[in-house]
Amino acid sequence: MAEATFRIWRGEKGSGGFRDYRTEVGPGMVVLDAIHEIQATQANDLAVRWNCKAGKCGSCSAEINGSPRLMCMTRLSTLPLDKPVTLEPMRTFPPVKDLVTDVSFNYRAKKKIKPFQPRKPDRPDGTWTIAQQDVERVQEFHKCIECFLCQDVCHVLREHHLYEQFIGPRLFVYTAALEMHPLDTADRVPELRGPDGIGFCNITKCCTKVCPEEIHITDNAIIPLKERVVDRFYDPVKRLFRVFSGSARR
Amino acid sequence: MAEYESYQHDVLVIGAGGAGLRAAIEASAAGVSVGVVSKSLLGKAHTVMAEGGIAAAMANVDDRDNWRVHFADTMRGSQYLSHPRMAQLHAQEAPARVRELEAWGALFDRTPDGRILQRNFGGHRYPRLAHVGDRTGLEMIRTLQDHGIHQGIEFYMEVTVLKLLKDGDRIAGAFGYDRERGRFRMFEAKAVVLATGGLGRAYQITSNSWEYTGDGMALAYEAGAALKDMEFVQFHPTGMIWPPSVRGILVTEAVRGEGGVLKNKDGRRFLFDDVPANYRDQTADNEEEGFRYTQGDKNAKRPPELLTRDHVARCIMREVREGRGSPHGGVFLDIAWIKNRVPGGGEHIKKKLPSMYHQFKQLADIDITEVPMEIGPTIHYAMGGVRVDPDTQMSDVPGLFAAGEVAAGLHGANRLGGNSLSDLLVFGKRAGEYAAAYAKEHNAATANKEEVEAAARHALEPFERAAGEGPYLVQRDLQQVMQNQVGIVRKQGDLQKALEALPALQARAGRVAVEGNREYNPGWHTSVDLGSLLTVSEAIMRCALERKESRGGHFREDYPAKDEEFGKVNLIVSKGADGEMHLSREPVPEMSAELKEIIKEMK
The missing domain is CATH 1.10.1060.10 (Alpha-helical ferredoxin)
Known part of the structure; x- marks a missing residue:
């Protein structure tokens, strides 16, 4: 299986920065799968909202390579994986922690x-x-x-x-x-x-x-x-x- | 001394899905102060995932329908383990609950004469499900949410409850923490309604989100309430299976209701090969008649794809085990074939099943109007839960109520599709009504402060362990045990092994360490949820071992037939004085003469 790099915003309140995580990419994986894998194995405290993982609850909104999208509906096969995938919280709302904002x-x-x-x-x-x-x-x-x-x-x-x-x-x-x-x-x-x-x-x-x-x-x-x-x-x-x-x- | 903020309400509702919101609206309408605590943001609960519809015998499409038929269908589907009184109240009150949603702004699909349209669904004799395309749950939760925010209810979003508090025997409130800051919150209340949903996260392949860790059942159990029917876990026959990352995501039964058929790798409609005796005279014996049924022909009998979920799931497993499955270990669900049989072709499918079209297109690169879907069973729903009084929804603990998936009684050994959303509405309303009445009749309770201190200390322990395993690994291992040994096909040896594996998992859960601080820390939240997951998993294992027969959602390979004696009892677990889980058998509640008459008549 190929690996990819995820450049994820880590931070609380106003301050923070990007940190890189590498994880394996399997067939059909979406961005949220990668986040879960990183959360389970490398960063247990990585904050992210999600619920249905099927595009029906609207919890996992983030900015993926600069575009606002749902992480559960963004397939990795649609992103260029030869460079890091950047993941940021929605920038319009006050940051809470990592990918979570105050909506x-x-x-x-x-x-x-x-x-x-x-x-x-x-x-x-x-x-x-x-x-x-x-x-x-x-x-x-x-x-x-x-x-x-x-x-x-x-x-x-x-x-x-x-x-x-x-x-x-x-x-x-x-x-x-x-x-x-x-x-x-x-x-x-x-x-x-x-x-x-x-x-x-x-x-x-x-x-x-x-x-x-x-x-x-x-x-x-x-x-x-x-x-x-x-x-x-x-x-x-x-x-x-x-x-x-x-x-x-x- | 733990620091916490305190809040006071007459009624505290835990959970903000369909049942919680409906309970809160009803309690508030009774004039008491209501607080709602939810693990996620408002409007994100699992109710949004419900696709097919709300079962209610309104008879808008087929005037032969009425509450008696709905009652009989529910009892038959439950393999006669439902609480008959709950099944009766549910069938009688569901139509009014649906109409109420319309009065609050929900817009259901319509009949040609402008009434609420109803669709076919597994196990329902007549078209009965009020629906909005295939996103009925979203319409329902949004309607309740948008109505609820104007009813003077206080909402506490992203708050998880750690412990129910008591004052002697009666309920006194709940203690928990908020996710954003990780601060403790104390809710004092005269009555508490549990509406926390199910426990799908105990399994690996599930249609449930991270929240469904059996919290309400575990909280009630710890507080001294009995749990019932825990062995009955519903595997929805049609979950996505490919690609691997979408495994478990639900494919609505409405696909079959609209004419979708199940085929094995040889293209055979294998469900025709095995129709249970008690459904034989309601089921079509040829493909043509089955299709006519899905297109509204009242004289046709339903296709075997619309048999109950337990049966369809098991038939799929059989095809796979016997080497007739699809390439990725499931079978084929084909809706594309109706294209040539209905006006509008592919467009008709997109219109009837918009979110399914979308879901497969986006997640699997598959156009369901062109090719069949590959599907297999996925964990979907807990029939069991907190034992409640059928009329009031009160548990064994005075002042503690439960409604929706967290409660047991309506669905027995197997739930019919569509009976869940109506369950949330009917019993959510009842729980709210009786919780408010209870609060009015009682003085404020005083929570036991020592319990609060102990819960706070326990919750913070993972931070104090410098080194230790992370909680996700323990969760994964538990899920694996449940999936492999307590799954859709069970047997003595496996169940025994699972039960033996439990103490080690419990010990590991007691030693997990979390990194970071208390602010929005999913690692910490997972470590806390592990406790509930372990409790409900143990309950499922023990009941599954005890029930030496196959019935509904519970299938024992070593006891493949129904057993008459087990057909007369529900299994109950509760926490003994020794702190251990105790199991007992309880006779299924007696039916009234009127209900017996209905069952006889509709045999």
Whole structure:
């Protein structure tokens, strides 16, 4: 079996550096397998998050040779192994230790978004009638595994650190799922324009490119939400109408 | 004196998968203060891995379905070792629990008239599984999570519990540590709900993640609760087997529900060769009829691929052992063949099984719409666990409840696919409801501080050993023993050897050393988890030795037939006053006259 070198970020809080580990590479191995092998035999205290090892839980996000990816779904055969494979934590979030970061921002930001509010049930037994095609539109967003790679790669968070003014692509997908939910009745458009900061997104589509679930984050979630904001607040005809009808909104 | 932060709640839920979240939501709705402790981040629990669906007799697709049929199917699948009352409550309440999820935002696939669609699954007589493609578990956990965060529940993520605390006989809380900083945390509570899932990590080839080390079962056992049915471990018949690094990853039963067939290397549908007598009149005797069943023909009988998991797994093992397996030691699962039989061809397969398509494409370079998959049995689920009251889910320890995989009773000797997600919802809700009621009826308990000190000291010992073996090696050796000697095919000699190997493993676990500090140190976490793994492994070994027959998930090569006497008892283990594990037989709970009537009618 061939060997490969893994250049892994080791460190706590802010400080740290890369350390090289060599391990054997077997057929079909993914990056997370190599990490496990190194952890079991060379570095018992190497910190890493993982759960399902099948691309379904979104725990093992990291930057592999500089690209944000899931370690469990990145096969070693797709990486050049003649040079070291570099593994770093997601750089947008505060480091905890080694490959583990503090992703609590995402949980806090989600909690601020208005929860689901269904319309009254359609049937006396408390159920609703929904067409498959109406379900499918939102099901795309429900595929999200909350790996937060889209948040990691978004420059509004990564470069500009606007954590207090911008909820990030993951939570726009979450908001889109609620806004386009066939049963939902709540209105989140004012928040999108305000505290959620959708205006900061300038649709560079970096989030879409890294999504392991291949959700069309920009095209199917963010742009339609931006359109709702524009429709509501910036459409000149509607604005005029609101002035005359006295229904002016802020 | 150990340093720790203290937290107080009326109800403490340990575990944040489907059962834990559902319990927390229910307890919170009853107006008590609720804390949830989870080993991982919120939304990452094993529930996300559930693919096929939630079994609930809603009769949206086939109006012949009702709770009585679901009850009878569950009992038959369990080889009549389920607690009949639990099987009844489960079948009766599952539909309401599914509808509730929809009211909280879950979006299930639909029937043409806009209701929740239901699909076929092994052992279920009618299409019964509410689903979302093949990622139902993700939809379920996310719905519960997104609803739960707005219910005033306090979440403590990445906290592992080391010990349950007691006040005399009753529960008083739990003591644990947080992973990020390695600091101790003390949770005082009037009632505790265990929802920690299973024990798949005791085995080498498993569909379970690092978390599933049998913590809840071991914690309950140490606290004085009895465990039941521990010999029954479910091997899911279809796990990935190639390449080696993906071995064990699950291939959903929905593949077979949608028309996938199992073949040996000669291309033979070997399951037709061996249909158990009690399923013969429900099973198709030709390929064409089986296919029609998967495509919704109500007059067709189901193909033998949809027999119960224990049976399908054993047939696969037989093909492999007798030299008719696939190149990497499994058999072939073929869904690609339906391409020419359904509208939409390959696209239809991708739409029905999107994450399976994705998983094989990415991890194995295989396009399942073109070629068959190679699969073999993988450890999947623990039917056994904490013995609970069927209505309240309370264990033998007053104030200690258990729900979901950690609890025993619903599944007996074999669980039907789809009955797990419904189990989490039905009994998670019940555990939450009764834990809240218990908390309201009782004053605050006082945890025994000496227990806390002892648990803290014990947890830190690995740091004090300057040199010693690392915990991962001990874990690997235990997994090997369990895989090879306590696996899918068991016999006296092997089980005996496994049991004899245990003291040495226990001694090694007591001597492991960890490097580094307490902050986010997986080596330390593994050393702590070893204790639970060893306890549940011993329970499985002892019960497997005792049950000298083959039934459901428990197959004894030396006793290949069912034994009538063993069919009347559940095996119970508990910790004796001498500190040793004690085993006893307990008669299977009596069925009510109504339930007996149903079983007779649906024979």
